[in-house]
Amino acid sequence: MRCGILTLSDKGAKREREDLSGEYLKKFLEERGWEVCFYQILPDEKDKIIALLKSWCDDFELDLILTTGGTGVHPRDVTPEATKDILDKEIPGIAEYIRYISFSKTPRAALSRGLSGLRKKTLIINLPGSPRALKEIMPSLIGIIEHGVSKIKGDPSECARD
Ligand SMILES: Nc1ncnc2c1ncn2[C@@H]1O[C@H](COP(=O)(O)OP(=O)(O)OP(=O)(O)O)[C@@H](O)[C@H]1O
Numbered sequence: 608m609r610c611g612i613l614t615l616s617d618k619g620a621k622r623e624r625e626d627l628s629g630e631y632l633k634k635f636l637e638e639r640g641w642e643v644c645f646y647q648i649l650p651d652e653k654d655k656i657i658a659l660l661k662s663w664c665d666d667f668e669l670d671l672i673l674t675t676g677g678t679g680v681h682p683r684d685v686t687p688e689a690t691k692d693i694l695d696k697e698i699p700g701i702a703e704y705i706r707y708i709s710f711s712k713t714p715r716a717a718l719s720r721g722l723s724g725l726r727k728k729t730l731i732i733n734l735p736g737s738p739r740a741l742k743e744i745m746p747s748l749i750g751i752i753e754h755g756v757s758k759i760k761g762d763p764s765e766c767a768r769d
Pocket residue numbers: 614615616617618619624625626627628629651676677679681736737738
């Protein structure tokens with residue numbers, strides 16, 4: 608599994624705050640033996656986010672991109688808008704699941720507008736910015752990602768459950 612992690616944070620990009628969220632995701636994926644090909648921090652700027660996501664999908668054909676941050680309602684939060692611009696297909700159920708899991712922790716999860724979907728064969732998932740949110744979400748999301756990526760790659764096995 609070839610992955611990219613993109614942190615969207617104005618403070619992080621200026622090195623005013625350590626990027627605990629990107630670091631958590633990197634460790635989480637590497638502990639599963641997945642290859643983190645790219646890990647980058649960008650400010651909340653739509654054009655830069657679009658350019659990087661396109662390059663990771665089109666030039667490097669990553670299997671998975673996790674973004675963290677910029678999903679909220681602050682005027683500078685533009686991660687969902689940038690993601691929407693470059694997706695070929697949305698997968699609303701992944702974003703729904705993230706909010707469903709998060710509601711058991713905080714009703715403020717309603718403020719995260721994150722999207723998920725596919726550009727070509729790259730699965731892109733927007734996650735909230737706080738490290739705590741990632742710890743609440745990732746352990747149960749990972750199984751969906753694993754199954755999703757194997758289907759995206761063309762796994763022909765039947766997935767009906769008894
Ligand atoms: N990459 C990160 N690393 C560590 N903590 C983070 C990170 N992103 C967010 N947080 C924490 O989650 C809180 C809420 O995230 P939010 O995206 O609203 O932060 P912000 O400080 O308003 O934005 P920005 O980082 O873009 O300046 C932050 O105040 C911070 O405590």
